[in-house]
Amino acid sequence: MTNREKEIYNLILKNPMISQKEIAEKLGIQRSSVGVQISNLIKKGKLKGKGYIVNEEDYIVVIGGSNIDLQGTSLEKLVYEDSNPGYVTMSLGGVARNIAENMARLGLNIKLISVVGDDLYGKKIIEESKLTGINMDEVIISKNSPTSTYLSILDNSGDMKLAINASDIISNVDIDYIKSNNTLIKNARCIVLDTNLDENVLDFIFDEFSNKDIFVDTVSSIKALKLIKNLKYINTLKPNKIEAEILTGIKITDEVSLNKAVDSLHEKGVKNVYLSMGKDGVIFSNSVERKKYSNYESKLVSATGAGDAFMAGIVYSYIKHSFNSSTLYGLAMASMAINTKETINRDITSEKIEKIVLK
Known part of the structure; x- marks a missing residue:
């Protein structure tokens, strides 16, 4: 699907009864353009036609x-109220x-x-x-x-x-x-x-x-x-x-x-x-x-x-x-x-x- 088709598809997925006029207003495009995009979605098998029934596999x-996880690990025994040498990792x-x-x-x-x-x-x-x-x-x-x-501090043993x-x-x-x-x-x-x-x-x-x-x-x-x-x-x-x-x-x-x-x-x-x-x-x-x-x-x-x-x-x-x-x-x-x-x-x-x- 094109990006525009995805936008229209997601709006229909949320509300199968949404009108072409409502879609056009939400996306700031012409109603005629919405009709063309919906026709393309039907041809591609993403919609089953009238009523905008979504054809999608189980999800x-x-x-x-x-969040982002930030983890600092000390190389030596932690010394509180001071700067500790170590390394920092970041992950999703x-x-x-x-x-x-x-x-x-x-x-x-x-x-x-x-x-x-x-x-x-x-x-x-x-x-x-x-x-x-x-x-x-x-x-x-x-x-x-x-x-x-989420920010965590670990000592040199990993605790x-x-x-x-x-x-x-x-x-x-x-x-x-x-x-x-x-x-x-x-x-x-x-x-x-x-x-x-x-x-x-x-x-x-x-x-x-x-x-x-x-x-x-x-x-x-x-x-x-x-x-x-x-x-x-x-x-x-x-x-x-x-x-x-x-x-x-x-x-x-x-x-x-x-x-x-x-x-x-x-x-x-x-x-x-x-x-x-x-x-x-x-x-x-x-x-x-x-x-x-x-x-x-x-x-x-x-x-x-x-x-x-x-x-x-x-x-x-x-x-x-x-x-x-x-x-x-x-x-x-x-x-x-x-x-x-x-x-x-x-x-x-x-x-x-x-x-x-x-x-």
Whole structure:
């Protein structure tokens, strides 16, 4: 499609009942030009003719945070209130954006709803994410807020000692913006959320799209609290031990209490639970089975990004296979993620993941 055709196509995708006059006004072009472009879209098979029915393969909508990760690592023991020799790395981040990139690298059709600033970091996120295959058309570019930034300081052993998260920009992804993407979201095969979104926005999404399969990454123990009243809407949840304790009010100290916590999540409405046990693997549970899976053997370079990769593997299996094998695909993705210093392993492909799972 040409750039103009893409603009018109995206407007129709958001609102299939939009008129040619409305399209012309939004884009500042002649109505006759809109008619020509729509005719071209029909010829190319992107529209099915009268009514502007969109002809598009299954896609996944991911909604949540995008940011730049800045990481400083000291070469020697950290000396506080002083300058420390070391090195600084910069990479693309944000839980939702990371999950989206991992899935795009697996060949899935991904549309990201997020926000970046109209600045250097924002442009970097947009451009590099597009190169990985993510559709960034619905990412807001805010002129009023800087791109979300996560700044962390590590000591010479690699342990994080201090971090600052500047992410107020996420409030731009508000209820009105979700409403403006109603048709896009309703037509998605499934929805993936992170809890960086404001609580009222999460509430609206769960209520408005309760008939969709919704996958949720809890992100952190504090942000997981936003989910408590909406667990009944969640198809798939990926908490760690602490987050599961917060969501259920059950202290996990042994196998009995672990099973009680998982049972509680099911009683509250969650269909599929992937309880991360860190180095001890994952507990997968649904109405059919409950099973503990060990991690795949892999050289640990950095654990950063393993959880995002795991979620991508779950969704990949859901789309391409089934939930029966989803834990294996999640663990295979995580095993590749920890093999690199980067947040996302750029060597990830569906062929490599299938090979790990099937060997």
